Amino acid sequence: MSDDPASILKDAKTKMSKSVEVTKEEFTAIRTGRASAAMFQGITVEYYGAPTPLNQLASLQFPEARTVIVTPYDKSAMAQVETALRDSDLGVNPTNNGDTLRVVLPALTEERRRDYAKLAKTKAEDGRVAVRGSRGNAKKALEKLVKDGEIGEDEGSRAEKELETLTKTANEQIDEALSLKETELETI
Known part of the structure; x- marks a missing residue:
């Protein structure tokens, strides 16, 4: 002082x-009715043995209010990203189409x-x-x-x-x- x-x-x-x-x-x-990037800030992915923030491993796109498209930069990390999303407190079950993960947020x-x-x-x-x-x-x-x-x-x-x-x-x-x-x- x-x-x-x-x-x-x-x-x-x-x-x-x-x-x-x-x-x-x-x-x-804090989640509301719309998806936002801030909702995903706290999610970490186990990537080559180190916890890595999701936003460093994948891009996020928001085509609709409750839909998020997660595209990992490294396709070999797809399974880890999917697991991290599933285990997060968002209560989501991502759909994997091989290239991207589609996350549909349930209605509150x-x-x-x-x-x-x-x-x-x-x-x-x-x-x-x-x-x-x-x-x-x-x-x-x-x-x-x-x-x-x-x-x-x-x-x-x-x-x-x-x-x-x-x-x-x-x-x-x-x-x-x-x-x-x-x-x-x-x-x-």
């Missing part, structure tokens, strides 16, 4: 923004939509916890500056009010992203 309120607040704002971005990225990985049931909504809420709360952690660290640094006499109490309280504003803004951004994701999940 640095030794002036402006840089402490700047650091806190950067960390809070990063927490919001990470939360939004995690929301993109009401129960599955509720599960995904719960998952989104959990990820949002994780984001809020990260924001509160950044706030707590910055607040301690500001209190230390006041205690050590490096800044006055008035300046310290002004900085803390600004910190609260930053925290509120970050939490509102997370809530807004959660609301959008829940709306997306409810749309059939």
Whole structure:
């Protein structure tokens, strides 16, 4: 941490923004009615004894809303890619035509939509916890500056009010992203 309120607040704002971005990225990985590349980011394939991300081994195409065509760059990896897709948490059974794998995502049931909504809420709360952690660290640094006499109490309280504003803004951004994701999940 640095030794002036402006840089402490700047650091806190950067960390809070990063927490919001990470939360939004995690929301993109939650499946909705449409197929997206983000859904496949966490899938790794055992390729020559090393876990390799799917997007490094194959291209993904989305000809329809719930259909994905997976084309491995190396045809000898077809079986491993197929196994990785089948074992993933997407709940899919790819169809192998020799050159490509066709993945048809099943329609989301009401129960599955509720599960995904719960998952989104959990990820949002994780984001809020990260924001509160950044706030707590910055607040301690500001209190230390006041205690050590490096800044006055008035300046310290002004900085803390600004910190609260930053925290509120970050939490509102997370809530807004959660609301959008829940709306997306409810749309059939």
